[in-house]
Amino acid sequence: MLDKNFNPKSFEKNFSFDIEASRRKADGDPFMVLLPPPNVTGSLHVGHALCFTLQDILARYKRLKGYDVLFQPGLDHAGIVTQLLVEKQLYDRGAEKGSVSREALLKEIWFWKESSACAVIEQLKTLGISCDFSRLRFTLDEGSKRAVAKLFVKLYNDNLIYRGERMVNWDPQIRSAISDLEVVEKEVDAQQWYIKYRLEDSNDAIVVATTRPETIFGDVAIAVNPRDRRHKKFIGKNAYVPLIDRLIPIVADEYADSKKGSGAVKITPAHDFNDFEVGKRHRLPIINIMNDRGELNGAVPEIFQYMDRFEARRVVVDFIEKKGQLVKVENIKHMAPFGDRSGAMLEPLITNQWFLDAARLAIPALEVVRNGQVVFSPKHWENIYFEWLNDIKPWCISRQIWWGHQIPAWYGPDGQLFVAETAEEATQKAVNFYGKNSVELVQDNDVLDTWFSSGMWPFIVLGWPQNSEEFERLYSNMMVVTGFDIIFFWVARMIMMGIYATGKVPFKNVYIHALVRDEKGRKMSKSKGNVIDPLVLCEAYGADAVRYTLASMSSPGRDIKMNQKSIEIGRNFLTKLWNAVRFAQINSCLYCSEFDVNSVKHPLGQWIVQKIKTMILDVEVAVENYRFDEAIRLIQQCVWNSFCDWYMELIKPILQSDSLVVAKNCSTNSSVQNTLLKKDIRDVTGWAILQLVRVLYPFTPFIAKKLSGELEVTDMSWPDAAAIDIDGSDSLRCIGRLQEAITSIRSMRQCLGVSPSEKLEISVESASQELIDVVAEYGDAFSRMAGVSVVRDIAGQSIPLVVDSGIIHVGFGDRIDVVEEKKRLNEIKKKFVQIKAESQKKLRNKNFLSKASADVVQEHNDRVKTLNERITQLDHAIKSLELI
């Protein structure tokens, strides 16, 4: 028997994670969900909780449906983030910066990774994410390493990977290159200095505006716009770079914008992406003045050497000012690039890096989305995908850090490059190349961008490059659920690399879920302190409630604004469900396996069976369309409204009374009939609860498991709605009549301020035979729910209550205010007349009749007819009031 109090902690913790249940089934159609591997660094946020919950709903739903489901878990080594984190821990423990060797650091990270991985998995389990944890993979495990090396070599041999000196975004804090995607632009307060560059052979000077005066040592030209009259005279002349008096040419280039700054721009090809291009066009030299720490290097005058870039900026400005070459300073706001991980201001820097020719891989990746082989939901994310891939730049894949896949490239003593899957292979190549017996090779120090291995994840986890049966079965049959922020980072790369490596798309469906924001709609971030920890929510409300609420708020194309209190939506619903099942238990409504739902004869039973059948079918559609919000709404409505508010209230008299009014046409021994009826209702109720629990299982697995256990049912399969075949239309109409009558009486009671404890007399003599029958059949429930006793003749005065099926007379003793009551009825009539008039107007419109669909015309005809009846009844009721 269930406890009186619903306490999720009492059972959620008790369910040790069921690995068996999360394993694949041999039969069934294949379906795979690829969990976006969370960073091994740590704690999951609500966004993860949402993302994983939605995937888990899909995985569990498909399992119940009989699919062969693989829900593949994994962890990402998250190169830069993890290395920074562990380094910081080491420094915090007293290690000196720069003193830790590569081997020592890697050892430390591997050690730390073990415990962190466990913590992440525990969080997944707490949320009830039913991955097959026996198959847990890590993006830096041996299998991943082999696959990465293999693909790298293949790409290299196909000239899709190359090494070269290019300008990249450089993070001076991490001291590594990063990819364009890892650059975040932020608006910053800055200053713009106007500096005089003296001209050669003249006392004249040209004024150049710059926000980066420290880079003047790398200046190789000044560019002006050829159509800029102010500067035309300077073109072809030379100017002296301040402080160092190096002569540089003044060139004409469209890049110079006469509206910006002074109209003349200094060209520093080594430290600006645009200047680099201008430099190439004019064959200008490249002078690199910065080292990898963002300090000025040996190419600058000695006093500036090893000076930090920001310090150098101040000093340079100071010197220029003293020399009288500073014209003015402006305070401006402008966008500057920062590293998304370190937060440091980035430097464009020319370095030797490895690049992937993404543009070539993008061609088929674009095609598969265009032709519908891969479908995004919601659809509009495809535009974002196209936009990025259409203009994709070479991807810088090398990082100057240690934690990651070390690049499978080796150098000979003379710098000769050998790219191979293993050191042995590389050595063999070198031996052949040099014609010697042995060669000492040095492996490239760099590691690959973390997203390189992430992009290979769909086939890595399926054992690529081995072409297993599993791979054949599941690859291309998977589903990816993720946030829009990693469409470029991850989704696009999985498609590109998947097609390249295997010739097939890794998945057909990508569902992009909402972004979880705080209650004010701000993005959650540690610095704002508005982060909600899903574990805290699970602790407070239970994991089911968290899952339920997140799913209910997950409507497409809209971000989720949430606060902790919103989890009450789920908690309250589950409490209601819990109590409903408790009620069933108290009344011995258990699931009976011999029970045949199609044999249900009692209208109440037919009614709830019908409601549940419809709900199941609708939920199926909703889930298949990733409308998790819709699914939750449907379930909640069925459970709370149909099952609890109506069905359970209506069956109470049958279950609880020994002397119930015998159903119509039951002429034989009434106690025998009672017992049969009770048994019938109990069976239906037990059956109904089991269906509700099964439908809820994908969404709220813990409570579903607990409740199905209470019903002594272990088999969890999705209810087969198609097998439910009863004609419940009469029951639906009949219970509908009952509902309307009860609601109307309750409403009138409230309106007249009659205490709920006071029984009212009603008479249904003027109603249709159908309503008379229904009231007779459900007399007890009716009396109880409406707080009335049904009589033939009302003792005192009565008010006519007009419902769909006729007039119910309600006795109100001497409380009746005839004038008020007439007014009320007239208001209702007025509304009906108005609606009727609208329909009639349409029906008089020839265009409407000829152009509107037959259904709609019929609907309006029916409406007019129904309203006529009700208006007649209202008139009748008003007239009867006048007789009082």
Next chain:
RNA sequence: GGGCGCAUAGCUCAGCGGUAGAGCACUACGUUGACAUCGUAGUGGUCGUAGGUUCGAUUCCUACUGCGCCCACCA
């Protein structure tokens, strides 16, 4: 500068070419044997603005306004 999304009840959001919905909040009443994490009944909306298409527009189209986001630009 280019693009995308959103605008519906006090709040959070569904919906939809044919009589505007839910949850929360609010008001009134209520602890009748599943449930106060509850029940019953209510209050509350010219569906952002202006045009257009249509027999009919909250729904489709266009423009505009406001909010949010992505990409690009960075002297």
